[in-house]
Amino acid sequence: MELLRRKPFVLDPQADPVAQARALRALGPLVAVELPGGVAAWTATDLATAQQVLGHEDLTKDPAYWPDLAEGRIPDDWELIALVRGAAMLHQGGADHRRLRHLVSSAFSRAPIEALRPRIEEIAGELLDQAEAKGDGATVDLREQFAYPLPVRVICEVLGVPDTAVSELRHRFDRLVTPQQEGGGAGDIRVAVADIYASLGALIEAKRAVPANDLTTALIQARDDGDRLSEQELVETLFLVLIAGHETTINAITNTVQSLLANPAALARALESDDPDTWSAVADEGLRFSSPVPHALMRYAVKDTEIAGVRIAQGEPVIASLFAAGRDPVRHERPDEFDFTRPTRRDHVAFGFGAHYCLGARLARLETEIALGTLFGRFPGLAPAGEPDRLSSIALQGFRTLPVRLRPFEGVPRN
Template sequence: MDLTDRPLFTLDPHADPAEEARRLHALGPLVPVELPGGVAAWAATDVATAQRVLGHEDLTKDPAHWPALGAGRIPDDWELIALVRGAAMLHQGGDDHRRLRLLVSSAFARAPIEALRPRITAIADELLDALSSLSPYEPIDLREHFSYPLPVRVICEVLGVPGTAVSELRDSFHRLVTPQGSGSGEADIRLAMADIQRSLTALIAGKREDPGHDLTTALIQARDDGDRLGEQELVETLFLVLIAGHETTINLITNTVHELLRNPMTVAAVRDGAHTWADVVDEGLRFSSPVRHALLRYAVKDTEIAGVRVAQGDPVVASLFAAGRDPGHHENADSFDIGRPTRRDHAAFGHGAHYCLGARLAKIEAEIALGALFGQYPDLTAASAPDPLASIPLQGFTSLPVHLHTRERPPSRRTP
């Protein structure tokens, strides 16, 4: 039976991720699903199958192996098109992927990333100090004022680009990872991609005139000194590092803080020395993966995964949030528990050849952010329930309203 002949479970960006995960688990380890726009795919729902999909020798990220795309059955206005088609390493397989990955891998090796700890700590402290200027009696959006700017500033420093490289493109980034509203479509997506292309092309031109000791300069030199990198590959690689270097880390910090506010004894356990912030981050990645569904891989030939026949050309999704909540692997999988022995058994950073290059940086940023936040504001409490982010690729919240202090507002002075 072909994929399109089966009943398809609809992946809805507005659905509750935890409820969606439970329903997917009930259907099996590899489930036929429908992505937005009526696109059929397979979805891996448990941790073993997700890792198998992400590292499978017969699955590729190269969309040239997706017949539906090549035949024009996937329109240019498909809301997820920017995540499955392009010249960056995210969309490549084999030698092209290895070539592109090698060009940026040295910047994310252990030594240079560990060397960033003092700078990340300084940025975190600076951002938290700035919060003290806000009213102590009004809720603040921690995502906007802390979770967002910290990884943005870090990745911009790694790349050697101004912080405006992200802020000017914030709306364009958002349009590529969230559902398009009524009346939008191809024009909206094309506009976002054109904005990104134009901005990054200008940034590269400026960097050619004023090079530095940074990743962007290294990528430009790889482009200009030989045939290791094409011009469009340069633009899209810069885009990939820029967006991947902050978007998921924002959600990792925000999601984990949200769970800590619901589990205050967890913070106490870290303060008492029973656990570390690294333990908290590991459980945060498992329990509330910043990536909801990892798109897409394609079967280069007929293959079998988890007892299911996947036909040549079929697209496959790794449902990373569901994999983190795998009830067959994690006891009480829907509970946030930093002491669980399986907390590192997740696929939040991927698996195999496409394992996230920035995983170490993201974890260090989150560890430093959490330690600094709860160290400076130990009475932090939730102000209201956050609004979930409606997205297929990402999982998190659009805001995180908190009170920095537990002190009550002083009584108002009324004239008798």
């Protein structure tokens, strides 16, 4: 296979994402890479090729088409296994994907999401009240006290997860997405997944006993009223909605805040703007500038296919480097500058592209817009309070901590 004959670029989860993106693009539009565990794949490095990969009819998300997985060459304890295998819509193609997506899509359409705006604003205000109670000039971890609890509380309310289960699920999701930080490795992933499934099983039983007006009850009814949703699909769909419903947004918020703090002139323009769509534009630029998902995993060639002049053999895995695509100099002038007024700010693939475009993109964008506007409306003089601790992950791009100082407005410095 051509993939195995190429010298792969090793994707390092601890690498500087800007430098890594630049190095990937320099190698070409479709590059052989090595994922953790020595797993080989192709990756798209520019926007046009990423869109082609994400929307290609001859590339499927169904891992049954990956011989290395089907024939046991990918171990069950591979650290990315939970992101490439399962019964949820993320791992399905064709009719199965459309069926599963249809069952959830109505909850994430425009009207229901816009109806959440007052509640999201209320939660954001409550969280900032708690931060403000620490006093002027206080130092807080913005991720821990604001960026994390905001989307977690929102998605748990959409699903009907009781408050008593939120902190338990949070700890388990933390172990899943950043296991290397706790030293547990792949074994920790297996434990986290088993624990999450157990929690979701208990939630399903509780909702069967006492139905409510929430997405979990709606999916249970789809499962129990017919054969459209298996029990495994039910659990894994809830798993997907929960993790996708908060992890991307957490990093979208923290990445954009950090980008603004590092670009005070851009922050000043945002604070001085009287355009009601300013924070929406800032959120879009944040997604382009610093995609919360650095690499979209994983698609497989259903037959020999050519993309960007490269032959992809049947069964070979293909990913897309979303961070690199967002900084594509062909599509964006001065791509490494944060400029929310640029006309191409929405030309990115941070939420994917094609049939698997992120179902929760509308909610994530709204949460990010509200978070930014509420935060800087309350603390326009927000300032860094030390170096943030960056995540080390192939699947997520963001920060484990983001220390900031809450201070009254004293004018925003300019570059």
